[in-house]
Amino acid sequence: MTTKQTLKIHFIFVFILSCLTACNANNETSNRIYQLSSEYDFEDTLLNLDIAISEHNYRIIHRSNIGQAVRDRGEKDYPLSTVISFCNITYAKEMMEINSDLINDMPCIVTVREEKEGVIIGTKLMITNTQNTRQNDFAKRINANLIAIVEATVE
Numbered sequence: 001m002t003t004k005q006t007l008k009i010h011f012i013f014v015f016i017l018s019c020l021t022a023c024n025a026n027n028e029t030s031n032r033i034y035q036l037s038s039e040y041d042f043e044d045t046l047l048n049l050d051i052a053i054s055e056h057n058y059r060i061i062h063r064s065n066i067g068q069a070v071r072d073r074g075e076k077d078y079p080l081s082t083v084i085s086f087c088n089i090t091y092a093k094e095m096m097e098i099n100s101d102l103i104n105d106m107p108c109i110v111t112v113r114e115e116k117e118g119v120i121i122g123t124k125l126m127i128t129n130t131q132n133t134r135q136n137d138f139a140k141r142i143n144a145n146l147i148a149i150v151e152a153t154v155e
Helices: 003-030 042-055 066-072 089-098 100-105 133-154
Strands: 033-038 059-064 081-087 108-115 118-124
Touching: 033 133, 042 059, 042 081, 042 108, 042 118, 042 133, 066 081, 081 089, 089 100, 089 133, 108 133, 118 133
Parallel strands: none
Antiparallel strands: 033 118, 059 081, 081 108, 108 118
16 A cells, blocks of 8 residues: 555545544533423413522523513514523532632523414523533533423423
8 A cells, every 4th residue: 555545544544533523512502402382381481480599499590581672573463482591509609619610601691582482492402522521521411400390390
């Protein structure tokens, strides 16, 4: 085998490995959204969410009533949607000590929105496949909380 052939094989191997890594990263990103349909109407889903957040020891820090804001501007039938931001200071402190870049994933958010199919509740999960084992363990714990909050809301 010539040096040129060896370099081609090496290049192809590196290219395939890069593609597989990129596909895995894209898969992690696309799998970050966790959402379920709610059997409740919009307002009852929001009430259930408030309870679920509280029961998991988080505190609501902000609500963005996006759908209502659009309605207030004149589109009276626009679907309702709300983004709720919440935090647990103990977790926030731990997160900052593990990796201060994680502040970009905080506060935690859950969304409630009206769709043709009904009311959808969702959240964005944290990435769990970094090089930092402590960060991955922390993200898995927070993700379990976020999933439990979404599930408790629709039960």
